[in-house]
Amino acid sequence: MTAAPLLSIRDLAVQYRTRRGTVDAVRGVGFDVRAGEVTAVVGESGSGKTTVAQSVIGLLPSNGRVTAGSVTLNERRLGTTELVGLPERRWRDLRGRCIGLIPQDPGNSLNPVQAVGKSISESLRIHGRPSRDEVRDRVHALLEQVGIDQPVKRARQYPHEFSGGMRQRVLIAAALANDPELIIADEPTSALDVTVQRTVLDLIDRLREETGTGVLFITHDLAVAADRADSVVVMRGGEVQESGPAAQVLANPASAYTKQLMADAPSFGRLVERETVVLAAGPAAVTAEPASATAGPASAAALVEVRDLRQVFGRGTDAFVAVDGVSFAVAPGTTHALVGESGSGKTTTGRAIAGFAAPTSGSVRVAGTEVTELRGGALRQFRRTTQMVYQNPYGSLDPRLSVGQTLAEPLANYRIGTGSRADRAERVAHALEVVSLPAEFAQRRPRELSGGQRQRVAIARALIVEPELVVLDEAVSALDVTVQAQILRLLARLQQELGLTYVFISHDLAVVRQISDTVTVLQRGRQVEHGATEDVFSNAQDPYTQRLIEAIPGASLTSGHWEI
Template sequence: MSAPLLSIRDLAVQYRTGHGPVDAVRGVSFDVQAGQVTALVGESGSGKTTVAQSVIGLLASNGHVAGGSILLNERASGETELVGLNERGWRRLRGRCIGLIPQDPGNSLNPVATIEASVSEALRIHGWRDRRKIHQRVIDLLERVDIDDPETRARQYPHELSGGMRQRVLIAAALALEPELIIADEPTSALDVTVQRTVLDLLDRLRAETGTGILFITHDLAVAADRSDDIVVMRGGEVQEEGPSATVLTAPQSPYTRTLLADAPSLAQIVERTPPVVETGARPLVEVTGLRQEFSRGAGREPLVAVDDVTFAVPRGTTHALVGESGSGKTTTGRSIAGFNRPTAGTIRVGDVDVTALRSPRGFRRTTQLVYQNPYGSLDPRQTIADILAEPLQNYRIGDRGDRAERVAHHLELVSLAPEIGRRRPRELSGGQRQRVAIARALILEPELVVLDEAVSALDVTVQAQILRLLARLQSELGLTYVFISHDLAVIRQIADTVSVLQRGRQVEFGSARQVFDDPQHAYTRQLLAAIPGTAFTSFGGHA
């Protein structure tokens, strides 16, 4: 076999902190071959992004490579040692030899620069001066990543493109100078399953065409199973296991790898969810009938129809899932149920409350709560966790200070958080801990209904599995009813009793989770199901 494109040996990375140096990566070794994909998987804090940043020389200012070697085997120049490379050397390599596809297209593209300016940046840095050649190269790149009407798109700004299109723009920018190595850092973690599949198919095609090697950073073992040649499993800054994907997935040697496999919803064995006992003839807790939600787009323009004639019911104590791609209307529907939108037409009833007729939602908030996708954005960074949890009680004048402190402590325990967490602030917590705080805050008023909007989509598989088990336990203990919004059908299959599939604002399918998954009636539902990652794991003959 020819020499690896990228060879990492005994890599060690430290960060300087106020409490002394922190070892983020220790003794990491693996290779990336030309024309192949090596997936680096693990939870947040495992060190996988630190490894990627070391390979492209973009560590945070307080980080440094403390030991080891990173060799890049360039086609033109042979081996280059990246550890200790000066800034001039990095300028030569970045873009031309090593390309980066960052995780978040929303934050990675300059909002005041056109798409053409963003894609052409690497060209201009590496000496391209002819404007016509630059423009033509940008158009060729946009066409190559399957962006429609590239001339128009090149003149647009990031906010005018969908999430999937913005991700393709980042891929086009990374490919501008046809680098030999691409680092893809969680490039599909925030995308719907169908858009995710399209982006991954694109990367596969480009890799096959150009022979580019890809270092693929992900916490999604199902995606790694489908798309990688080799898998490197990291935890706590160290490699737990590495080898050919089929071997790692079917015969894992590390207990941690086995835990990841068991927790990944697409890879786990499907355990039939025991349907809750629903009293015959009992009125559903949630009834949505003919819901239509329009949003004004300004004078002279037709309103945007976000939801159109959606109808379903949710029995008390069950979980109803709203699934579909971005723009399908699922979040709008959830916010309408929670009383944050006033519907244009139709009715929503929660218990005895006609939500569409509410003049003030204040009283309604005690019975219906909303948990957002991004707990960091919904938690006041200035408050302690205890104050955040106590605030709803203060707003509704529930109990005295001692009573509220007892309730805060009880709800921290309820979501499996230690009492000392109450003294911390949101920035001092992990993503999973913040999501538990958001759930505790929603439950502290003892609601009947909780609307969860993509509440686990940004979490690592192990943390996601913990939150899903927590939600199931709380539902069983407290009799909660959930409306669960997600684009992840693998998660939905684990947690939902009934499902509504939404497409462009319309409900194209409704039924029990078993009916929808085992016998989908609509072509769009079948398309969503076909896009669930993890099929390679089944073809390998693996089991969780």
């Protein structure tokens, strides 16, 4: 006889009360989570994934309520418990003790003025471990269990002294403190580098196998679900599109939406059919392939030339070498990627190219101009030819300005056009059209836009001054796979139509392989590999590059592990 599921969700419906009326966020959702298995709930933002997770742990926002359905927990210590309608007093017994939560953002989920050991111990004290020695020993054991060295020392340290991956391990330790049978992991690796992501996912897998814990895994990353989940639930618009064993759903998707998600996931295929872009006619034509794929002397055709770039922060014993001897060239009309883990020097290099940071030494030339020598008005004019698009579409736009005001601002700064209201309105409308947004968006403010729409506005702001070069700093890493695919297609189209050159900064190697012509791999500020993207990915020479490539999720499908 098959054991009852650890968690059973049946016909779940959730509503939110808003100023515009009632919103049905989840409708008729049902699936199971079994002990010792991972059930992944996948879908884009707004699909209802997190609402389902919040319903399971009783942490819906104050304007949300479960209007129908059942959520049943079959826990060995408390037996069968219906979670819908449970009083708060009972929830205090369940949260942390029977159900553990690993939240999404390791940067904001720990108290910055509280030592990590105390953060972990809170749940232990709430659920009846009164002895100080017992709590201390358990905290040290948990830190060691999640792979943090020197647990006694680390327990006394504060979150800012930990890397992102280590903070996420602390959150896992806190979730495991009372040996819960169910763990809810809400996008636990979306903000992490690919190698750190793999380490954290390996840790969750190992703990699940050792303890028999069931895992409800919320993610928009189908590649992660393919590698880690036993079962997959695909959600869209608050409803389940399809569900079942991961091998069945992802290898042979039945719904059109799942097929689209699979097509959009960069780990599973090449979305953008990249062709060699001819930049000149006749026998002397220059193609998108740079003349040199090495760090040697750049061709005269290169738009960007970086030579022996070095950036040191601080002085004396406090000096930190962020970039150390980086050199590469980028041909016009191509995309060059800078990849590596956090702290590898990617953004520092990108800021030097865009003229936002003066390097300690080395040379940066863009279209023949030595950027490191520019000052004052000359530097200001240079920034018209080289623009930057940042990672966070929620933080890069002024919330006080309308979209139209945001786009018109650089026109005024660089005195582009006649300066009349009609001319600027026409240019703003054209910029929105270029990024496939309707002209009426000029009247909206950032809070009225989705993440993908905000990023399109940020791209439009960069393009409205007609630059030659755009530096994109993790410009798609914060986006769902579907929106990410739309932005990547947009960037490819704009590059072909406008002849743009991109420097694309990313820790997502699957995206880099899809969009870039050439790539530089950075590790702790040093360039460990450089060349044509396909050459580097198919024949990586440096062990660090090999580890990055091996850590790309989605191997279950791309390796042929499952029959498609």
